[in-house]
Amino acid sequence: MTDHSDQPSHFAFDATSEAEIATILAKYPSGKQASGVIPLLYVVQKQMGRLTGSAWVPRVAMDVVAETLGMAPIRVYEVATFYLMFNTAPIGKFHLQVCTTTPCWLRGSDEVVAACRKVTGIKGWKETSEDGLFTMTEVECLGACVNAPLIQVNDDNYEDLDFDSTVALLESLRRGEIPPRGPVNGRQTSAPEGGPTTLTTLNFAKTE
Amino acid sequence: MKVTVDGIEVDVPPGSNVLQACEAAGKEVPRFCYHERLSVAGNCRMCLVEIEKAPPKPFASCAYPAAEGMVVHTDTPMVKKARRGVMEFLLINHPLDCPICDQGGECDLQDQSMGYGGDSSRYEENKRAVKDKYLGPLVKTVMTRCIHCTRCIRFSTEIAGVSEMGATARGESMEVGTYVEKALTSELSGNLIDICPVGALTSKPYAFTARPWELTKTDSVDVLDAVGAAIRVDARGPEVLRVLPRLNEDVNEEWLADKSRFAIDGLRRRRLDSCWVRVDGKLRKASWNEAFAAIAAKIRATTGERIGAVAGELADGESMLALKDLMAGLGSANLDCRQHGEAVAVGRRDFYTFNTSIAGIEEADAILLVGTNPRHEAPLINARIRKRTLAGPVAVAGIGTKCDLTYPVQWLGEGPAALSALGTFGEALAKAKRPMIIVGQGALRRPDGAAVLAACWKLASETGMLTPDWHGFNVLHTAASRVGALDLGFLPEPGGKDLAGMMGGGVDVLWLLGADEFDMGRIGAGTFVVYQGHHGDAGAARADVILPGAAYTEKTGTYVNTEGRVQRTRLATFPPGEAREDWKILRAFSAGFTPLPYDTIEALRARLEQVNPVFARLDLLPRFGCSDHSGPGGEGGLGDAPFAPVIANYYQTDPISRASPTMAECTTTYIAPLAQAAE
Numbered sequence: 066m067t068d069h070s071d072q073p074s075h076f077a078f079d080a081t082s083e084a085e086i087a088t089i090l091a092k093y094p095s096g097k098q099a100s101g102v103i104p105l106l107y108v109v110q111k112q113m114g115r116l117t118g119s120a121w122v123p124r125v126a127m128d129v130v131a132e133t134l135g136m137a138p139i140r141v142y143e144v145a146t147f148y149l150m151f152n153t154a155p156i157g158k159f160h161l162q163v164c165t166t167t168p169c170w171l172r173g174s175d176e177v178v179a180a181c182r183k184v185t186g187i188k189g190w191k192e193t194s195e196d197g198l199f200t201m202t203e204v205e206c207l208g209a210c211v212n213a214p215l216i217q218v219n220d221d222n223y224e225d226l227d228f229d230s231t232v233a234l235l236e237s238l239r240r241g242e243i244p245p246r247g248p249v250n251g252r253q254t255s256a257p258e259g260g261p262t263t264l265t266t267l268n269f270a271k272t273e
Numbered sequence: 274m275k276v277t278v279d280g281i282e283v284d285v286p287p288g289s290n291v292l293q294a295c296e297a298a299g300k301e302v303p304r305f306c307y308h309e310r311l312s313v314a315g316n317c318r319m320c321l322v323e324i325e326k327a328p329p330k331p332f333a334s335c336a337y338p339a340a341e342g343m344v345v346h347t348d349t350p351m352v353k354k355a356r357r358g359v360m361e362f363l364l365i366n367h368p369l370d371c372p373i374c375d376q377g378g379e380c381d382l383q384d385q386s387m388g389y390g391g392d393s394s395r396y397e398e399n400k401r402a403v404k405d406k407y408l409g410p411l412v413k414t415v416m417t418r419c420i421h422c423t424r425c426i427r428f429s430t431e432i433a434g435v436s437e438m439g440a441t442a443r444g445e446s447m448e449v450g451t452y453v454e455k456a457l458t459s460e461l462s463g464n465l466i467d468i469c470p471v472g473a474l475t476s477k478p479y480a481f482t483a484r485p486w487e488l489t490k491t492d493s494v495d496v497l498d499a500v501g502a503a504i505r506v507d508a509r510g511p512e513v514l515r516v517l518p519r520l521n522e523d524v525n526e527e528w529l530a531d532k533s534r535f536a537i538d539g540l541r542r543r544r545l546d547s548c549w550v551r552v553d554g555k556l557r558k559a560s561w562n563e564a565f566a567a568i569a570a571k572i573r574a575t576t577g578e579r580i581g582a583v584a585g586e587l588a589d590g591e592s593m594l595a596l597k598d599l600m601a602g603l604g605s606a607n608l609d610c611r612q613h614g615e616a617v618a619v620g621r622r623d624f625y626t627f628n629t630s631i632a633g634i635e636e637a638d639a640i641l642l643v644g645t646n647p648r649h650e651a652p653l654i655n656a657r658i659r660k661r662t663l664a665g666p667v668a669v670a671g672i673g674t675k676c677d678l679t680y681p682v683q684w685l686g687e688g689p690a691a692l693s694a695l696g697t698f699g700e701a702l703a704k705a706k707r708p709m710i711i712v713g714q715g716a717l718r719r720p721d722g723a724a725v726l727a728a729c730w731k732l733a734s735e736t737g738m739l740t741p742d743w744h745g746f747n748v749l750h751t752a753a754s755r756v757g758a759l760d761l762g763f764l765p766e767p768g769g770k771d772l773a774g775m776m777g778g779g780v781d782v783l784w785l786l787g788a789d790e791f792d793m794g795r796i797g798a799g800t801f802v803v804y805q806g807h808h809g810d811a812g813a814a815r816a817d818v819i820l821p822g823a824a825y826t827e828k829t830g831t832y833v834n835t836e837g838r839v840q841r842t843r844l845a846t847f848p849p850g851e852a853r854e855d856w857k858i859l860r861a862f863s864a865g866f867t868p869l870p871y872d873t874i875e876a877l878r879a880r881l882e883q884v885n886p887v888f889a890r891l892d893l894l895p896r897f898g899c900s901d902h903s904g905p906g907g908e909g910g911l912g913d914a915p916f917a918p919v920i921a922n923y924y925q926t927d928p929i930s931r932a933s934p935t936m937a938e939c940t941t942t943y944i945a946p947l948a949q950a951a952e
Contacts, residue, residue, distance in 0.1 A: 124453065137436030142452040146441040 076126040121152035157200040162217040168210035180231035211255040221246035291334035306422035307335035331355040360389040366401040376472030409456025410938040419473035433459040434679025460652035463534040491845035495533040496753035501834030506845035530652035539933030545821040546850025577604020581780035584610040585787030586752035589830025592855035602867030606769030610758035612791040616722025618905030626837035628744035639705035642671040644916035645713020668701035673916035687915035709745035727907025739899040757833035808928035821852035
């Protein structure tokens with residue numbers, strides 16, 4: 066199950082994480098700290114991303130979480146492996162979580178996938194590109210079907226993609242530029258493309 | 274609460290589930306994940322039933338509470354179809370390897386698929402394969418066979434108290450295991466094999482050994498600790514192949530400790546199967562007559578008070594009585610059954626037994642452990658205490674070496690001084706209605722043992738542990754023979770020597786009945802040692818004459834467990850070679866002196882009952898209270914040395930487990946790393 070070759074031998078929370086943990090644990094009544102296991106695993110993943118450029122949860126870190134929360138390590142392993150949002154193996158700097166569920170697929174997620182493969186050179190799912198920058202994961206619905214198709218890169222959504230805009234997005238990520246998150250076609254959130262299409266005749270200006 | 278199942282009206286207690294109601298009505302409900310001693314998971318979906326006036330769908334009966342007036346059907350076409358569907362799903366990924374599976378013939382899945390399985394598979398996709406897990410030297414895994422019932426996870430977390438197993442990942446990738454490769458650190462891990470409904474967890478030492486229908490099954494009693502768990506000995510021909518627990522709610526429920534289950538391969542190794550006589554410093558094979566003649570010559574050359582006998586930890590009541598009677602005939606008063614010089618008080622039986630009873634632990638509301646590590650000394654009693662801690666608030670405190678007992682323990686101190694400084698636990702004791710104290714051998718195996726025993730009794734008396742309907746004073750023994758030996762008085766007679774007195778030349782002839790636990794170097798060089806027993810262990814190495822006896826699976830012998838419960842082992846296989854049942858050896862030898870007055874086991878048992886009427890009451894043990902507070906007299910003051918643990922290596926405590934390769938492997942896996950870490 067566990068590939069020991071990638072696993073670090075040691076993990077400790079840094080000052081930033083410790084501060085976050087203090088805030089998180091204060092939310093739970095005493096004796097119920099184990100409820101904080103999911104937020105703490107996120108803290109681990111963020112710290113790993115911050116310090117190593119690869120946001121994942123090593124096994125030793127799960128042990129540290131278990132110790133912090135006073136629970137059996139296996140209970141943390143169960144949670145960390147159950148939720149696919151926790152990466153239990155090292156990943157690239159940019160985690161491309163490509164949605165291929167029906168609405169995205171209908172709106173052309175196949176092209177987005179093809180663009181990702183072309184730019185990164187990755188052939189299968191859960192693989193990392195040779196330069197270590199990109200890891201591609203196929204995910205189920207990300208809950209932004211109105212802006213389909215989309216990719217979640219690390220924590221941010223890039224929406225309304227097609228082949229070319231996906232290529233452009235990945236190229237700029239490769240150059241180290243982080244484009245603003247949201248729709249890539251200039252649309253305001255999930256508002257209609259090219260401006261309002263209904264209620265255009267109403268005048269909301271204050272009459273009188 | 275009245276529930277109707279298939280037209281049969283049954284009365285079930287409130288809080289029962291539908292499955293229990295069906296069982297009460299005599300309707301068998303198939304199940305995999307449900308186990309009456311574990312929490313309800315409700316994930317196998319096999320126990321589906323139909324309930325009237327409920328949504329028209331099948332219900333998982335194990336996870337559905339029974340209600341007044343409920344009408345349940347277990348045999349409608351809908352139920353049958355639903356169960357067939359569940360079975361089909363369960364078999365999607367289950368390999369068709371029954372012919373090479375050790376569970377074959379006693380497999381829940383195999384049995385239930387006879388009732389609910391299809392005649393062929395509709396599934397054409399590839400089956401899922403799962404890598405096998407390592408769980409230590411006792412439990413073999415074939416994880417592809419796992420149907421994810423999670424019984425093993427719940428057992429290890431709830432009963433064994435070691436949260437080491439879990440289900441990682443999800444959906445089709447879900448796997449049951451420990452995630453990190455490690456041997457389960459439990460003395461109850463063998464029970465995983467019993468509760469696994471399929472062949473995913475099977476016995477490693479027993480792998481590919483036999484089919485259940487080839488085995489002769491003999492109900493017996495375990496003697497490798499003083500709990501006296503009910504066991505079934507499965508043998509094929511002359512070999513004991515496995516030991517399984519039997520149900521005994523009063524003692525072991527349905528569990529068995531690992532040593533009792535797995536040490537049996539020691540029964541075939543290092544066995545004494547003929548007589549040996551030491552000639553010119555070397556042991557030589559001899560006939561029974563030669564061996565008896567050699568002993569008789571030595572006995573005739575000395576006097577009664579220069580002869581002594583020591584009974585070992587696995588000795589049965591019959592042979593100990595025969596040895597005691599033999600010694601009396603020879604004029605010897607030198608008898609002892611305590612190889613470590615444990616203090617005992619035999620003025621009353623409740624001074625040396627586990628009076629609360631094992632089942633009684635569940636009623637206790639404060640428990641004080643003195644000089645004991647029940648996890649190693651009696652894993653099943655430890656499991657009962659853990660069961661009690663899970664059932665509701667209970668104060669558990671310990672005096673002795675700190676150790677992980679699988680439940681929270683408030684450690685009060687390491688030595689006898691803590692008995693009079695209970696701190697906050699004292700307040701809990703004062704409030705408790707049914708408090709109990711468990712005094713281990715670690716508290717008694719010391720020069721001030723008698724004083725410790727008296728102090729513990731005094732504490733029990735003063736803290737309300739002794740009432741007319743509750744007896745909270747308990748001595749936890751580690752030797753299966755001990756309570757029996759004390760019951761029949763295998764102790765120095767007036768004027769006789771104890772074990773220490775027999776050492777260093779205190780006697781000329783020393784008869785060891787399976788006694789291997791004390792340092793043989795203490796025996797005087799000139800002492801002629803007779804070793805009667807079944808294994809070539811320490812005693813046999815020192816012996817001048819060896820008489821081959823029978824192990825507990827090879828004789829019907831009376832053992833009294835730490836509670837004072839009289840139980841009998843039964844013959845499952847015959848003793849190897851020339852070996853004989855021990856009482857018969859002693860009877861035969863006595864013919865040359867004062868013949869023992871019994872020729873049959875029945876006559877010997879009648880004599881047992883005559884010596885102490887408790888031997889007449891087999892298996893049953895009524896609960897009793899304590900009205901007489903006068904305690905055992907313990908002279909001398911309390912020392913200040915800490916209570917030392919009596920078991921350093923749980924897996925090797927007696928001649929049988931020391932001869933067992935499986936127990937040796939457990940020692941390498943579990944004990945050696947601890948010893949290394951300590952260095």
